[in-house]
Amino acid sequence: MVWRLSQIVEDAAEPADIRNMGHALRQSARIRAIAWRDLTALRPVEQLKELLLPLPFLLTARVAFAFDVPLLPWLASAYFFLAGLRLVHDAFHDNLALSRPAGRVVLLALSGAMLGSMHAVRITHLQHHRDCLGPDDVEGQTARRSAWRAIGAGLAFPFRLHRAAWRRASLVDRRYIAGELLITAALLVAAATHVSSQVTHHVLLMAIAQGLTGFFAVWTVHHDVDEERQVARTLRHRLKSALALGMFFHLEHHLFPRVPTCHLPVLAERLDAAAPELSKATVY
Numbered sequence: 001m002v003w004r005l006s007q008i009v010e011d012a013a014e015p016a017d018i019r020n021m022g023h024a025l026r027q028s029a030r031i032r033a034i035a036w037r038d039l040t041a042l043r044p045v046e047q048l049k050e051l052l053l054p055l056p057f058l059l060t061a062r063v064a065f066a067f068d069v070p071l072l073p074w075l076a077s078a079y080f081f082l083a084g085l086r087l088v089h090d091a092f093h094d095n096l097a098l099s100r101p102a103g104r105v106v107l108l109a110l111s112g113a114m115l116g117s118m119h120a121v122r123i124t125h126l127q128h129h130r131d132c133l134g135p136d137d138v139e140g141q142t143a144r145r146s147a148w149r150a151i152g153a154g155l156a157f158p159f160r161l162h163r164a165a166w167r168r169a170s171l172v173d174r175r176y177i178a179g180e181l182l183i184t185a186a187l188l189v190a191a192a193t194h195v196s197s198q199v200t201h202h203v204l205l206m207a208i209a210q211g212l213t214g215f216f217a218v219w220t221v222h223h224d225v226d227e228e229r230q231v232a233r234t235l236r237h238r239l240k241s242a243l244a245l246g247m248f249f250h251l252e253h254h255l256f257p258r259v260p261t262c263h264l265p266v267l268a269e270r271l272d273a274a275a276p277e278l279s280k281a282t283v284y
Helices: 002-010 024-028 046-052 053-066 070-090 099-113 118-130 140-143 147-153 156-169 169-191 197-222 238-243 252-256 261-274 276-281
Strands: none
Touching: 024 070, 024 147, 046 053, 046 070, 046 261, 053 099, 053 197, 070 099, 070 118, 070 197, 070 261, 099 118, 099 169, 118 140, 118 156, 118 169, 140 147, 140 156, 140 197, 147 169, 147 197, 156 169, 156 197, 169 197, 261 276
16 A cells, blocks of 8 residues: 555656755646656666675675774674665655665665664655654654754654655555564564674664664755745755765755655755755755
8 A cells, every 4th residue: 555655756747846855846837847758767777786786885894893993893783784775765666766665775775774663664755755744744744853962862863754654555565664673673683693793783783774874864954944936955966966975955855755865866966956045955
């Protein structure tokens, strides 16, 4: 049911049909005139690149840890988590040109590696798009806090997401969520019992990353914005955007959620031509 509802919402004829957040902005003639449908398709090489993006960072982290390279395991693990977020985020919106079963496999695989249920996060993320920063948006509530309170929420943030997702989930999604949480629990037990120093190190870093997600993935892109006319923040600095793996084209994403992350820079150029003032609300 959740998959079907999200598909109805995301396949709407115009970006304005996704309700609530930024309704006034989406209804403006300038935004409605922006071409975006040509950006929704992925070439096979782009699809493969997106699917494999987290892998080099994971391998680098594990090799660097094995050879005791200073700092590199931490940095590579952080980028693995960020690349994983990019991949599952595109999977949430069916932007990877995959069949539905294949999309579920992607979420299942990343759930174990990232320490949580990505099927659960998908449910709360799609609700975030339907009612962004509204009373039913559990994901977006972090943006209402100060920066320090958003950081201080820590692991309470993913726990809240999982609890809210379970309440909204269909029977099928609950089965996936339960399975993914069992995998997570097994990894936590393996880490706690020191089955492998590699596992313990990876689980520790993923737990830290999960605890910072509310700040880096929500607060930074949604704090202090006009929900009707600005909707989200963006990032135009090329180097900073590259370092963030393109994840901070958030205004563009909320206006046109069916555009894959790898095509958001092109969409940003079109948005700047139509409404240059919107890029002034930057992430940092």
